[in-house]
Amino acid sequence: GAGVSQTPSNKVTEKGKYVELRCDPISGHTALYWYRQSLGQGPEFLIYFQGTGAADDSGLPNDRFFAVRPEGSVSTLKIQRTERGDSAVYLCASSSGLAGGKDEQFFGPGTRLTVL
Amino acid sequence: GEDVEQSLFLSVREGDSSVINCTYTDSSSTYLYWYKQEPGAGLQLLTYIFSNMDMKQDQRLTVLLNKKDKHLSLRIADTQTGDSAIYFCAETSRSNDYKLSFGAGTTVTVRA
Numbered sequence: 001g002a003g004v005s006q007t008p009s010n011k012v013t014e015k016g017k018y019v020e021l022r023c024d025p026i027s028g029h030t031a032l033y034w035y036r037q038s039l040g041q042g043p044e045f046l047i048y049f050q051g052t053g054a055a056d057d058s059g060l061p062n063d064r065f066f067a068v069r070p071e072g073s074v075s076t077l078k079i080q081r082t083e084r085g086d087s088a089v090y091l092c093a094s095s096s097g098l099a100g101g102k103d104e105q106f107f108g109p110g111t112r113l114t115v116l
Numbered sequence: 117g118e119d120v121e122q123s124l125f126l127s128v129r130e131g132d133s134s135v136i137n138c139t140y141t142d143s144s145s146t147y148l149y150w151y152k153q154e155p156g157a158g159l160q161l162l163t164y165i166f167s168n169m170d171m172k173q174d175q176r177l178t179v180l181l182n183k184k185d186k187h188l189s190l191r192i193a194d195t196q197t198g199d200s201a202i203y204f205c206a207e208t209s210r211s212n213d214y215k216l217s218f219g220a221g222t223t224v225t226v227r228a
Binding site: 003031033044045048055091107110 | 120147156157158159160161164166204206212213214215216217218219220221
């Protein structure tokens, strides 16, 4: 596709439920990122993939959050036992993954997660 | 994030210049960026500047960087209604050149 796509665009769930958020990066991009944007805030880094492996998952808030990218393309962010504080817009970005210099991240439209 | 700060709101008359300011704390910042976010749309990279530059101009956009004061600004000339959006300042550092650290965003409202 032309850009990064994310599904679903909106997700409403109940406290304690499990959710999966999907990201389809730009074709050929080896690097993929997840960010979380709470209301009135800027995006906060969650995790960075280079290929299939998570190169940096230091931004994941706790062990309820997990992300995978099994074939080095599509990624899924998984949240177990959701809490109301998890409500936010989850943004995915991808980049070419070139080392050094500026590697522009292209962002998807985000998934708005609401935990009731 | 707490390492990047911006004023929250700016109101400007159509046709005037807008100036959005940002301060950051990381002295090892390598690149500094300005992103635009419109309702229902993803973040769009507007422009960026490498830390060894003082100024960058790109059509209506001018970025000024004062590395000594860790101050970044974005000037939009001849502001139009389509410029109404949230503008985010962001930076990456030498040790984490993939991790964008964003400010809270400045909401720019353009009035006729």
